[in-house]
Amino acid sequence: MSLSDELRYWSGNALGLAALRVVRWQAEGRASSASGWESEFLAPPLKISPRTKELIGRHYLKGRYANLHQKVAWVTSGAPIEFLKALDFYVLYPENHGAVCGTMRVAEEICTQAENAGYSRDLCSYARTDIGSVLSGRTPVGRLPKPDLLLACTNICQTVLFWYRVLARHFAIPLILIDTPFIYTEVREHDIAFVKRQIEEAIPVAEKAAGKTLKADRLEEVARLSRAASQLWAEIIARGRHHPSPISVFDQFIQMAPVVEMRGEPFTVDFYAAMLKEVDGRIARGVGVVNNERKRLLWDNLPIWYRLRYLAEYLGRHGIAIVASTYTNAWGELANRIDTQDPIDGMARTYIYPILNRGTGDKLATMKRMIEEYGLDGVILHSDRSCKPYSIGQMDQRDRLIRECSLPAILLEADHNDPRAYSEEQVANRLDAFIEMME
Numbered sequence: 354m355s356l357s358d359e360l361r362y363w364s365g366n367a368l369g370l371a372a373l374r375v376v377r378w379q380a381e382g383r384a385s386s387a388s389g390w391e392s393e394f395l396a397p398p399l400k401i402s403p404r405t406k407e408l409i410g411r412h413y414l415k416g417r418y419a420n421l422h423q424k425v426a427w428v429t430s431g432a433p434i435e436f437l438k439a440l441d442f443y444v445l446y447p448e449n450h451g452a453v454c455g456t457m458r459v460a461e462e463i464c465t466q467a468e469n470a471g472y473s474r475d476l477c478s479y480a481r482t483d484i485g486s487v488l489s490g491r492t493p494v495g496r497l498p499k500p501d502l503l504l505a506c507t508n509i510c511q512t513v514l515f516w517y518r519v520l521a522r523h524f525a526i527p528l529i530l531i532d533t534p535f536i537y538t539e540v541r542e543h544d545i546a547f548v549k550r551q552i553e554e555a556i557p558v559a560e561k562a563a564g565k566t567l568k569a570d571r572l573e574e575v576a577r578l579s580r581a582a583s584q585l586w587a588e589i590i591a592r593g594r595h596h597p598s599p600i601s602v603f604d605q606f607i608q609m610a611p612v613v614e615m616r617g618e619p620f621t622v623d624f625y626a627a628m629l630k631e632v633d634g635r636i637a638r639g640v641g642v643v644n645n646e647r648k649r650l651l652w653d654n655l656p657i658w659y660r661l662r663y664l665a666e667y668l669g670r671h672g673i674a675i676v677a678s679t680y681t682n683a684w685g686e687l688a689n690r691i692d693t694q695d696p697i698d699g700m701a702r703t704y705i706y707p708i709l710n711r712g713t714g715d716k717l718a719t720m721k722r723m724i725e726e727y728g729l730d731g732v733i734l735h736s737d738r739s740c741k742p743y744s745i746g747q748m749d750q751r752d753r754l755i756r757e758c759s760l761p762a763i764l765l766e767a768d769h770n771d772p773r774a775y776s777e778e779q780v781a782n783r784l785d786a787f788i789e790m791m792e
Contacts, residue, residue, distance in 0.1 A: 394669035413494035438617035447483035455658030478770035549701035580691040585625035587685030593676035597641025647672035654735035713746030
């Protein structure tokens with residue numbers, strides 16, 4: 354790195370970090386007085402929320418200058434990233450960047466860039482957001498670093514296979530593919546061995562890209578930190594079992610960003626320890642996320658990123674709290690599978706088991722268990738136009754939940770990132786009818 358690049362790296366980071374810290378302090382000051390919060394139906398946001406925004410801002414700020422200082426890997430959300438972290442890669446999740454674009458309501462514009470280049474609107478909106486951003490350079494986070502390596506894992510969908518091949522051709526860089534056998538009934542040992550061998554074969558490729566050798570003690574430390582953060586996250590979302598619930602699924606959708614994108618970091622563990630303490634404080638004071646909680650729901654599938662506040666307010670007005678989610682649960686239920694003594698074997702056992710790599714009957718069983726554990730009164734299944742693997746089987750799951758659990762359940766048709774597939778009137782009508790069924 355040249356002297357001018359070195360100066361640009363350190364000055365840019367220093368000024369950016371200082372600005373993010375000031376913004377957090379200002380937000381914390383407003384939160385302490387509850388000024389600017391006008392909802393009569395919902396409790397004020399978690400006090401840790403400004404810290405969440407700072408962490409996310411710091412992550413993308415680091416990415417803006419990452420190519421000047423370290424190697425960069427782009428990865429799918431279900432990929433085994435611990436060995437990349439241990440090799441000191443800056444790890445970027447295009448899906449998380451897509452969610453940022455969705456919440457900031459710029460995803461449609463960026464998706465259009467991909468569509469203008471010939472990519473169909475039937476393609477996942479995360480993929481279109483990512484490809485559109487790559488082709489146009491547009492992003493709300495300033496700049497995304499050019500990857501030196503790609504890592505895709507098929508445990509979430511097959512779209513990532515083709516999506517990441519597009520990226521590999523565009524950037525002319527290596528693509529590591531981890532192919533996970535689908536779990537129809539149970540995991541077999543030869544399935545684990547198959548995934549483990551792929552991870553073992555991936556490590557030399559990553560070492561070559563990183564220009565360094567993987568150290569066993571460093572990998573164990575990263576695995577320990579990943580496990581600790583995931584366990585804390587599991588404890589936090591489990592607090593939704595309390596009546597009234599101190600945290601909603603809408604909180605979880607925002608607060609899950611560090612456990613997805615910043616696993617393996619000590620500051621992520623510290624963050625969730627502080628968040629758990631705040632949530633427990635709410636429980637001790639009897640504070641519910643909905644001011645007058647009357648009904649409790651389960652959310653299935655990805656969030657509708659661009660309408661989180663609207664949905665929280667709409668349901669909160671009726672005393673309804675969504676307190677459990679199969680999506681946020683997926684980032685906590687695998688925590689105890691992470692092995693700090695044998696991280697490679699642990700990665701194989703952990704990353705073969707995400708909810709999207711298991712059968713629809715398994716997801717139904719998970720929802721039934723959560724209905725009982727959280728004391729739920731109904732289920733909303735988001736039929737996500739973009740995420741076919743998550744949405745398949747939902748009509749049958751809805752019918753069986755109604756029949757076997759004697760609970761109302763509805764499908765909401767939308768898209769997690771593309772507002773063109775969302776109808777506010779249709780959603781409002783279905784929610785109104787659903788609320789009447791629960792009365």
